[in-house]
Amino acid sequence: MDDSAKALPHEDALPEALIDLLSRVSRPGRYVGGEFNARQKVDGHPRVVLSYPDVYEIGISNPALQILHTRLNDDSSALCERAFCPWPDMAAAMRAAGKRLWSLESYADVGDCDLWGFTLPHELTYTNILEMLDLAAVPLHAADRGDGDPIVLGGGPGTANPLPLASFFDAFFVGEVEDRLSEIVAAFAATTRAQRLTDLAAVPGVWLPGSRAPAERQVFMGFSRSLPVTEPLVPVLEAVHDRAVIEVMRGCTAGCRFCQAGMWYRPVRERPVDLVVEAADRTLAATGCDEVSLISLSSCDYSGIEAAVTAIRALRPGLRVSLPSLRIASAAVQLARLGGEQRGSVTLAPEAGTQELRDAINKGVDDESFEEAVRATFTSGFTGLKLYFMIGLPGEDESAVRAIAEMAVRAAAIAKRIARGRARLSLAVSSYVPKANTPFQWERFAGTSVLRERQALLRAAVPRGVRVSFHDIGASVVEAALARGDADASALIESAWRHGARFDGWSEKFKLDAWRAAASELGQDLDEIASRAPAGDMPWEAAITARIDRDFLIAERGKAATREQTVDCRTGACALCGACLDDVQMDVVG
Amino acid sequence: MSHWLVRFDRHGSACYVSHLDTARALQRTFARAGIALALSEGMRPKPRLSLGLPLPVGAAASDELAVVEVVGECADISAALRALRAAAARGIEPHSIAVVEAHPHPVALAATYECTLAADAAAVSAALTRFANASQAVVERVSPKGSRRLDLKEFIEEAWCRPDGDATRLGFTVRHRQDGAARPQEFVDLVAGYAGVEAVMRALYRASVTYKGLPAQGRAGQSIGAT
Ligand code: SF4
Numbered sequence: 001m002d003d004s005a006k007a008l009p010h011e012d013a014l015p016e017a018l019i020d021l022l023s024r025v026s027r028p029g030r031y032v033g034g035e036f037n038a039r040q041k042v043d044g045h046p047r048v049v050l051s052y053p054d055v056y057e058i059g060i061s062n063p064a065l066q067i068l069h070t071r072l073n074d075d076s077s078a079l080c081e082r083a084f085c086p087w088p089d090m091a092a093a094m095r096a097a098g099k100r101l102w103s104l105e106s107y108a109d110v111g112d113c114d115l116w117g118f119t120l121p122h123e124l125t126y127t128n129i130l131e132m133l134d135l136a137a138v139p140l141h142a143a144d145r146g147d148g149d150p151i152v153l154g155g156g157p158g159t160a161n162p163l164p165l166a167s168f169f170d171a172f173f174v175g176e177v178e179d180r181l182s183e184i185v186a187a188f189a190a191t192t193r194a195q196r197l198t199d200l201a202a203v204p205g206v207w208l209p210g211s212r213a214p215a216e217r218q219v220f221m222g223f224s225r226s227l228p229v230t231e232p233l234v235p236v237l238e239a240v241h242d243r244a245v246i247e248v249m250r251g252c253t254a255g256c257r258f259c260q261a262g263m264w265y266r267p268v269r270e271r272p273v274d275l276v277v278e279a280a281d282r283t284l285a286a287t288g289c290d291e292v293s294l295i296s297l298s299s300c301d302y303s304g305i306e307a308a309v310t311a312i313r314a315l316r317p318g319l320r321v322s323l324p325s326l327r328i329a330s331a332a333v334q335l336a337r338l339g340g341e342q343r344g345s346v347t348l349a350p351e352a353g354t355q356e357l358r359d360a361i362n363k364g365v366d367d368e369s370f371e372e373a374v375r376a377t378f379t380s381g382f383t384g385l386k387l388y389f390m391i392g393l394p395g396e397d398e399s400a401v402r403a404i405a406e407m408a409v410r411a412a413a414i415a416k417r418i419a420r421g422r423a424r425l426s427l428a429v430s431s432y433v434p435k436a437n438t439p440f441q442w443e444r445f446a447g448t449s450v451l452r453e454r455q456a457l458l459r460a461a462v463p464r465g466v467r468v469s470f471h472d473i474g475a476s477v478v479e480a481a482l483a484r485g486d487a488d489a490s491a492l493i494e495s496a497w498r499h500g501a502r503f504d505g506w507s508e509k510f511k512l513d514a515w516r517a518a519a520s521e522l523g524q525d526l527d528e529i530a531s532r533a534p535a536g537d538m539p540w541e542a543a544i545t546a547r548i549d550r551d552f553l554i555a556e557r558g559k560a561a562t563r564e565q566t567v568d569c570r571t572g573a574c575a576l577c578g579a580c581l582d583d584v585q586m587d588v589v590g
Numbered sequence: 591m592s593h594w595l596v597r598f599d600r601h602g603s604a605c606y607v608s609h610l611d612t613a614r615a616l617q618r619t620f621a622r623a624g625i626a627l628a629l630s631e632g633m634r635p636k637p638r639l640s641l642g643l644p645l646p647v648g649a650a651a652s653d654e655l656a657v658v659e660v661v662g663e664c665a666d667i668s669a670a671l672r673a674l675r676a677a678a679a680r681g682i683e684p685h686s687i688a689v690v691e692a693h694p695h696p697v698a699l700a701a702t703y704e705c706t707l708a709a710d711a712a713a714v715s716a717a718l719t720r721f722a723n724a725s726q727a728v729v730e731r732v733s734p735k736g737s738r739r740l741d742l743k744e745f746i747e748e749a750w751c752r753p754d755g756d757a758t759r760l761g762f763t764v765r766h767r768q769d770g771a772a773r774p775q776e777f778v779d780l781v782a783g784y785a786g787v788e789a790v791m792r793a794l795y796r797a798s799v800t801y802k803g804l805p806a807q808g809r810a811g812q813s814i815g816a817t
Contacts, residue, residue: 013602019792022606023648029611034603034680036618236607236615236679288621288677 015107017099025090029237030056033082033104036234037286039069042106044079046114046188048072049103049150051083053118053128054505059084061241063295064119064156066232071178076185081105081113085128086135088502088509094135101136111136114188114196116150118169120158123482124475124505126165130497133168140494142170142209147193151200153184159207160264161436161540164482164489166209170197174205174544175218176250176265178226207543216545219584223250223269230282234289243293243322244283248276248308251579252297253569253586255362256351257560258393260435261297263548266579267586268570273304277311284316291320300327300335301570303589309338325349326373328365333376345384345424346377352393353403359563360395362556367410374411378418385411385425391454392432392446392476394560401454404429405461412463426467429458431476435483436538437546439556444533445480448473474512478504480530481515486539492529495521549578591628592663595688595804596656596674600645604681609644615679616641616656622677625670628659643698643766643799646774651796655804656684657694664689696801697766700747703774704761705794709787711753714760717784718749729776742780745772749781761797 014022014032022028050068052059059065065082072080081103086094094101101110110116116138118129130140133152139145142152154165155173162172173180180203187199201208207215228247251268252261271279280292292312296302300323309321326332328348336346350365352358358365377385389404408427415423431451434443446454451473462468478496482489495518503509519526552575559566566575570588580586600612607615617637620627629635642655664670667687674684707714721727727742749762760781764771775791782789 016792019648020790023791028606028647029603029608032603032606034607036615036622036679038680234618236604236682237611238614285624286622288618290621 013107017097018102018107021090021093021097021099024093026087027237030084030087031090031102031104034236035060036236036288037231038105038233039073039080041073041079044073044077046078046185047112048078048080048115048117049083049110049113050080050117051085051110051119051132052121053085053125053132054121054503055087056084057235057237060233060235061245062119062121063229063245063247066229066245067178068117068181069233070229070231071181072185076181078115078185078188081108083110083132083136085125085132085503091131091135091502101132109136111138111150113150115184116152118152118154119156120154120162120165121156122158122505123164123479124510126158126482126493127497127501127504129165129168130494131502141167143167145170145193149193151193151196153200157261157264159544160260160546161484162207162209162543163487163539164485164493166487166543167490167494169209171200172207172209172215172543173203173218174207174215176220176223177205177218178220179222180205180218209543212542214541214543214545217264217547219267219547219579220250221269221584221587224271224587227275228271228279228283230279231286232283234287241293242289243291244280244287244289245293245295246276246279246283247271247296248294248299248304249296249302252301253577254298254301254364255556255566255568255575257360257362257439257556258351258390258432258435260438263438263553263577264546265297266548266577267584269587270303270589272589273307273311276304276308277315280312281315284319290316290318291322293322293324295324298325298327299323300325300329300332301568306335306338309335313338328373329369333373333380333382336382337380344382345386346382347386347388348373348377349388350407351388351390352396352400353389353405353407354400356563357393357396357400357403359565360560361393362560362566364565370407371410371414374414375418378415378423383419383422383424385415385423387411387425387427389427389429390432391429391458392451394432394434394440394443396446396454398454398457401457402461404458405463408466408468409463412466424467425465426469427462428469428471429455430471431473433476433480433483434533436540437548437553439553439560441484441538441553442533442535442557445477445530447531448477448527451476472507472510474515475504475507475510477512477526477530478515481519481526484532484534484538485529489529491522492518492524495519547579547581547584549576552577592660593690593693594658594660595690595694596658596684597686597688598654598656598678598682598684599650599652600654600682601650601652602681604679605645605648605650607682608647609641612645612682613639613641613656615682616658616684619674619677619679619682619684620658620660623670623673625664625673626661628661638693642696642801643701645796646794649703649774649794649796652685653798654796655696655799655801657696659693690805694804696803698771699800699802700763700765701771701799702761702763702797703794704759704797705774705778706754706757706792707760707778707782707785707787708757708790708792709782709785711751711758713785713787714751714758714781717781718751720784721746721749721781727780729772729780731773731776740772740776742772742777746777749777757792 205218499514501514627637638659
């Protein structure tokens, strides 16, 4: 039987120390890479590690990471790898074994890379950043790092207010980085940390904490002419999304006043339909997916949407095309049906219960179009409808909360009439958190007790048979405490992390006690921090220029108070938001 | 439709992929290779691809089995194999295809494993002798559903060992019965306990699985190995 012993192929790349750890944790496949379309690049300079501060299954699907990983590896001299936040069982095993965070491609220590780039998706991932720095044995504070440490750079939506993280990052890139990658890579030709930082600071969009010159948000004007990533990394593990993803449009000018992304990614830029269809065809071949998702902040508003859906469906028999968010209009629902999606459910986001409040947030939805969209959902063959609402919006009162339940009653009646027993209706209700660079940035967060009362009110008013889920109020409090925080918020984040806060976006992992303890250790009250409304100059204005005129934000806030609508500048007049200037202009199909 | 038996390797990072994810990865490999799998009937059709005996997470193997139903007849099986290999994920690599006449329903009879134990070969050898001479070797399997007692003597067909540097390479064959089978870790725990060493199983490798219900490869159709 000895003769049957074959070579042991499975030790080809994984270091022994890693194999030991993998045998002790849940879902070990999270930590070893090996995706379809993984790049085989073994050499390059600088060595870049990109991270999304959440667990692998969430991070791997992040479109920004896919773009940067592809572009850096395929179009630059850099060697780009990835690392995600280890789940607590792995983090504990790593600490016990003294093993440092490794990259998924070479299994080499992340702490030895030249540039460690984090995408900053939302505030509830911030403690994970500290967890990752610590597991990589990289000093938490930029001020404590030396020549042997990587330069830690943050990018993504969180840079709308980078101040709470400023202490932990050496630099931030503000806006869309595609056009600036070569300049960032070039900064690493320098051999010293100090010189690299100096060269980085000269790249448009880069802000170094402590610098008095704010960085201007960068807009990628090559978007419409560039092919999206067509050979994305596809995990072998089941990920959150298993679809070929094509970004059809960037930016949204619908003008919802609560929406940070809608303000941040202006102006709108669209990819031509033929480019979208070509990308879909190539991506399907490279991924083996049987579904295409046309993503953007509001894909129904993409000018070429119907033509793109029709042409993509014709590429392969049985192919489905999904749209992640539907406008509240029967035409949008018909469009989802055109995509072959009628098997499942539709998500619509009225956001608020009364016409008044929807006008205040500039949502532009009336009761009639809502009911039409609900009718279209069930007559199109969908059997499920999920409605998104927010509570705690500025100007909201109890009657507005009761109105959410009344909308659910009307939707349930329509569902029953058309789909009878097969219809499923659910409400997902989140708590509104005011964000930087929006017209509501001066507004007060509703706070724990108001949100608790309104959740109870809504829970009691929602008709039987309608499922309702609420976002955790404690998590919203933390989000509010950080979203408009200044540099002092970094102490709160660090203290919460030291008290055990991790994976704050995961309800089963979120520890409000850790955050409360952190705040009281700093002599503060978490709810009080969350409820502060900044006045005058916003703290982040010292770090970034968002390309959104302050006058525009003030005007929009005023219009919210008088329930006045602002039309989408794609179909109506320019609202002078400040995004379009010089070579940055709206760029739509046709 | 045609029925294929696909044999594939699992190694490196792919050892840490679950049974379900491996099946999904192979489905994707077929899609990437442009080979259409037949779909099941019903509201939510699924590709007709099933794997043989599940491989423990962390184990390598070089002769795993997938039974697939492919749309149409394939004129060039070696071209199909090349396409599959080019489309495969790292570490889950098809190396042969046998075309068979009907859809087989293989049932595992036995599986042979090897692993390395951080122990002296003489101690492991003595442990195996003790196992061979014992009338019973009962272990308890505890799961959320309750506990179950298994006599490993009923499941381990043969076992051997040989020195492997400072450590020992342990090999054994597990018999699969209708009521289940012993897990490799259970036997390794027992042997390590007898040998007085820590039961840390390294480099677990499944050398082979014997099935009933499989046609002899190459008889019913073509069998092409990777070169
Ligand atoms: S500047 Fe005018 S056209 Fe450009 S995004 Fe703003 S509102 Fe729209």
